[in-house]
Amino acid sequence: MSLTDIKSLNITELEELLTQRGHQRFRANQIYSWLHQKHVESFEEMTNIPKALISDLSSICYISVANIEKKLVSRYDNTIKYLYSFPDGEYVEAVVMDYHHGYSMCISTQVGCKMGCTFCATGKGGFTRNLTAGEILSQIYTAQKDLTIRISNVVLMGMGEPLDNFDNVVRFIRLASDEKGLNLSTRHITLSTCGLVPKIYELADLKLPVTLALSLHAPTNEIRSKTMPVNKKYPLEEVFKACRYYADNTGRRITYEYAMISGVNDSDECAHLLAQQIKGTLCHVNLIPVNPVEGTGYNPSKDKRLTAFVNVLSKYNVNATVRRTLGSDINASCGQLRGKNLKNKGGV
Numbered sequence: 001m002s003l004t005d006i007k008s009l010n011i012t013e014l015e016e017l018l019t020q021r022g023h024q025r026f027r028a029n030q031i032y033s034w035l036h037q038k039h040v041e042s043f044e045e046m047t048n049i050p051k052a053l054i055s056d057l058s059s060i061c062y063i064s065v066a067n068i069e070k071k072l073v074s075r076y077d078n079t080i081k082y083l084y085s086f087p088d089g090e091y092v093e094a095v096v097m098d099y100h101h102g103y104s105m106c107i108s109t110q111v112g113c114k115m116g117c118t119f120c121a122t123g124k125g126g127f128t129r130n131l132t133a134g135e136i137l138s139q140i141y142t143a144q145k146d147l148t149i150r151i152s153n154v155v156l157m158g159m160g161e162p163l164d165n166f167d168n169v170v171r172f173i174r175l176a177s178d179e180k181g182l183n184l185s186t187r188h189i190t191l192s193t194c195g196l197v198p199k200i201y202e203l204a205d206l207k208l209p210v211t212l213a214l215s216l217h218a219p220t221n222e223i224r225s226k227t228m229p230v231n232k233k234y235p236l237e238e239v240f241k242a243c244r245y246y247a248d249n250t251g252r253r254i255t256y257e258y259a260m261i262s263g264v265n266d267s268d269e270c271a272h273l274l275a276q277q278i279k280g281t282l283c284h285v286n287l288i289p290v291n292p293v294e295g296t297g298y299n300p301s302k303d304k305r306l307t308a309f310v311n312v313l314s315k316y317n318v319n320a321t322v323r324r325t326l327g328s329d330i331n332a333s334c335g336q337l338r339g340k341n342l343k344n345k346g347g348v
């Protein structure tokens, strides 16, 4: 029998688990508090829990942890990048960014990714496994402990496609926004997706309501299908329709992520085509010069091109900002550090 990740259970599930096994219901609150407020990493640290209960729990559950394998601090800004390892020997990356209004953290939802976007370091490495809700939470808990800070914003923009790990990610969102846990406002959680259309509808219907970021990166099916294979299954028309549904259903503005790749998707014509499709909708465009990934042959657009692109969008009253790249000296773009680590160990 495989063990249950106890950090992934909500309080009701924990109560059920305990009472089914003949333990007292009130212990659930205590255990939950050890896990989600004191962030303990072993049952032995739960000092007010009877030995017999601990021993029974350890026979059916484990506590997920994210261990710091590497920590890089940017010289330019306060960006910190972690390479975390899990006990099964897998790695994921996470980044902590120090904004004026608080700390924001970019975390991973899968080890690798199945989607195969051609510009992405994670996509190049293939897929290994989903993360549990507890493993997604642990990335935040470990960083908060290490830096003695409180994370106030979370973006699911690390390794993996969150909507391809739907149940665990929704579970994570619910646990992270629980007032007896991290107590993050769902509005301060951003979920980024490459556009798994049916799952966008499913998420919208849950009315959680997290901020949705859609990785667009191209204004036509022709260009998008070349860089993002998922577009062949869910073309742009369907993606935009799903995004409109999400915005209407949740009242939340959609963020469109657009990595500017020199000579691929950054012409004025591309900007016109993009604007024509999204003008008048509740949205914002984030333009980010593509991070060069070894072997892709892609280069970031020059500043002049970025400015010209923004100018075209503004003619249509489409809001756009050029995102500053944080931690450029520490491979802050996700997937790059893990790639390097595997290489050093003789992996991909």
Ligand code: SAH
Binding pocket: 113, 119, 120, 121, 156, 157, 158, 159, 160, 161, 162, 192, 193, 194, 213, 214, 215, 257, 259, 288, 289, 290, 291, 292, 293, 333
């Ligand atoms: N799988 C999800 C979330 C993880 S990727 C998604 O694709 O949205 C997080 C963001 O980084 C996405 O917008 C993705 O398109 C972008 N990204 C990936 N590789 C990049 C690169 N080399 N340069 C700039 N952005 C990149």
Ligand code: SF4
Binding pocket: 113, 114, 115, 116, 117, 120, 121, 122, 123, 124, 158, 159, 160, 161, 193, 194, 215
């Ligand atoms: Fe996966 Fe997102 Fe990378 Fe595409 S950009 S391969 S969806 S992690």
